[in-house]
Structure formats: structure tokens, C-alpha cells
């Protein structure tokens with residue numbers, strides 16, 4: 001090597017890379033991996049004990065029982081997804097909507113299979129949003145999608161939410177304000193996690209689902225404003241009745257993209273999810289997906305097709321609901337036991353999903369750099385997700401005193417222990433703040 005080539009030159013990275021930098025999810029996952037001995041009420045991972053190892057083993061055996069079907073599974077598939085799986089998904093979707101496939105009003109190509117729903121969310125953002133285009137989200141919302149929106153240079157505006165999800169009067173006000181400012185042409189998307197939202201655990205009320213569709217339709221003046229309904233947790237309901245999806249409230253089938261995944265209800269490692277998209281979004285999504293991977297892993301898709309077809313998937317979800325209900329109850333019981341006597345602490349009781357959302361007194365900062373985070377992780381050995389990452393940067397609705405607590409990963413008794421430790425950390429921080437306050 002010549003003497004002149006001693007120092008390496010800097011990379012010249014794209015603007016899109018800069019937009020994608022600083023993703024909280026990577027930090028969180030890394031923290032989860034380095035702090036293995038810490039009780040994790042943070043990880044959004046699913047319960048390892050209930051992962052369907054035997055079901056998958058059986059499905060794989062069936063696929064490889066014949067050489068020809070094994071060969072098909074090991075071949076490339078098509079961009080939009082395996083046809084057999086798409087057919088199963090139409091029936092599965094009809095079951096969830098409690099109707100016949102013929103009543104769905106869609107064709108098979110409108111079911112697009114992706115490697116996890118994160119991929120679909122990303123593709124939808126890519127095909128719809130130019131830099132500066134607007135997406136409206138609940139406050140708080142799924143923080144990984146906030147990263148996706150940043151990644152395409154979108155402008156994200158948070159809309160006030162309560163225990164029934166995004167407030168529709170607030171959505172209407174926001175849309176009116178954007179129209180008055182001449183920004184309505186930039187509004188492309190309204191993102192709603194319809195059931196047991198990550199992070200808040202709230203479910204969008206039925207009347208708000210219909211109102212959201214009405215608003216998307218009535219504010220569609222120069223172009224169609226789409227709702228991206230993320231139903232990742234829809235099948236994990238532990239009490240109450242499942243209502244209509246937002247998608248089903250849109251009789252035109254033109255205003256809602258529905259994102260569903262098998263990650264939470266079956267296995268995230270298998271990376272199979274699907275979207276149901278308006279007819280004229282099929283080709284745009286195929287085009288970006290073609291550039292990205294020209295088809296999600298075929299073997300995974302065939303495994304999911306097998307378990308959906310033979311009914312073992314449904315039976316699995318039934319048993320999963322029971323075991324997660326026990327864990328949710330363990331967390332809520334522990335919240336009652338350890339937090340009820342701390343003034344100013346509130347939490348929501350989710351009817352499903354994997355998360356409990358807790359608010360602390362406004363003086364208690366929960367961020368990564370906070371005294372509470374340090375106390376919880378270093379002294380008490382318990383981790384949570386700071387709530388502030390679930391708000392778009394700069395949003396006036398952002399609060400810094402909230403936590404997402406996950407009951408997905410740990411066993412019920414460990415959840416109890418984790419909650420006890422977390423309450424100790426909160427008490428410790430409250431005591432030191434009250435000592436530090438003059439007078």
C-alpha cells in the first residue's frame with residue numbers, strides 16, 4: 001500500500017440515511033441484549049414459552065414430505081406473495097370481519113404479503129409520502145413508525161388521544177387548521193393502531209372508527225387521504241367483543257390500508273404479515289417491494305399457509321390469549337399492589353395486546369437520561385420504555401412522565417417482581433426530588 005493511502009476518507013451518506021438515524025428501537029433492542037440480567041418490562045418481544053415450535057415443525061414436515069412441494073417452498077416466490085397464502089388470508093380476513101369472502105369486496109391481489117408488517121408500513125410510507133408530506137398520528141403512537149416517517153422525510157403531526165384512542169374532534173380541528181394554512185394537499189395519511197395500541201394499550205372506539213373514515217373521505221379534496229390501520233394486536237383480545245375494523249367502515253374500499261401481522265399471534269421470527277390495500281395501491285407497492293426484495297421468504301409463507309389452512313393457527317391463538325391474559329392480570333395486580341399508594345400515578349387497563357401505559361407525577365422524568373431510568377436499570381434491575389419516544393419530535397402534546405410496560409416477555413412472577421422494583425425506583429426518585437425542593 002502506498003504511503004499516500006493512510007487515512008480513510010469519510011463516507012458520503014445520503015440525506016435519507018440522516019433522516020433514518022437515531023432510531024430508538026435499535027437502542028432499546030441493544031439495551032435489552034446487554035442487560036440480560038435485568039427484568040425486561042421494556043421489550044416488545046413475544047413470550048418465548050408459547051412460541052409454536054411443534055406447530056411449525058409439523059408444518060415443515062408436511063411441506064417437505066413430498067419433494068415437489070419442498071422444492072416449491074425453497075424456490076423464489078412472487079412479489080405480492082404466495083398465491084396459496086393469499087387465498088388463506090382472504091378467508092382468515094373474512095373470519096375476522098365475520099363475513100363471507102365474497103362480501104369482502106376485494107380481490108386476491110389486494111392482499112400483499114410482506115416480511116413483517118414493518119415492511120408494509122415502510123412501503124406504504126414510501127409510495128405515498130414525499131419529503132414534507134404530512135402524516136397524522138395519535139399521541140402517543142407506535143414509535144418505530146415515527147422512525148419510518150422520519151426516514152422518508154415526512155412531517156408527522158400528533159393528534160390528541162384519550163383512553164378510547166385518537167379524539168375525532170381533535171382530528172377534525174387539526175385537518176381544518178391544515179386546510180386553513182393551505183397544507184391540506186400535503187396531508188396523505190392518518191396512521192391508527194386500532195386495537196390495543198403500542199404503546200398505550202388503548203383501542204379506538206367503534207364510533208371513532210367510523211368517524212375517522214368519514215373525516216378521511218370528507219377532507220379528500222384534491223387527492224385521497226388514506227388511513228393506515230395497523231391491526232398488529234387485533235387477535236390478542238383477552239376480554240370484551242371485537243368490533244368492526246376501520247377497514248370495514250370504508251364501504252368504498254379506497255380509503256384504508258389494513259396492516260396485519262402474524263408476529264404477535266404466531267411468531268415474529270417467521271416474519272409473515274400482510275396488507276389489504278386499495279386496488280390502485282397494488283402496483284405502486286409491488287414496484288417498491290420489487291426494488292426491495294421482489295418477494296418475502298417463500299418458505300415462511302408456506303408454513304403460515306399450512307397452519308392457517310389446518311386450523312392449528314386459530315387453536316394456537318386461543319391458547320395464547322389465555323396465557324397472555326394471565327400475564328396482563330399479573331401486571332395489573334402488581335400495579336394495584338405497588339403503585340396505588342403513590343400519589344399521581346395512573347395506568348390504563350388494556351383489554352388485550354402486550355402493554356400497560358403508566359403515567360407518573362409530572363415532576364418525574366422517565367427518559368433514557370433521567371434519574372428514574374438510571375435508578376430502575378442500574379439499582380433495581382428493571383427496564384421500561386420511556387413514553388416520550390412515542391411522540392413525534394417537537395410535538396406540543398409530548399409528555400415526559402410516562403412509561404410503556406410490557407407483559408409479553410417475562411413470566412407472571414417475574415412481572416410482579418419487576419413491578420415491585422419499578423415502584424421502588426419511582427418512590428426513590430420522588431423522595432430525592434422532594435428533598436431537593438427548597439422549602
Ligand SMILES: Cc1ncc(COP(=O)(O)O)c(C=O)c1O
Pocket residue numbers: 044115116117118119142193197198230232260261262263268273
Ligand atoms: C403497532 C405495531 N405495528 C407493527 C409492528 C411490526 O411488527 P412486525 O414487523 O413484526 O409485523 C409492531 C411490532 O412491535 C407493532 O407494535
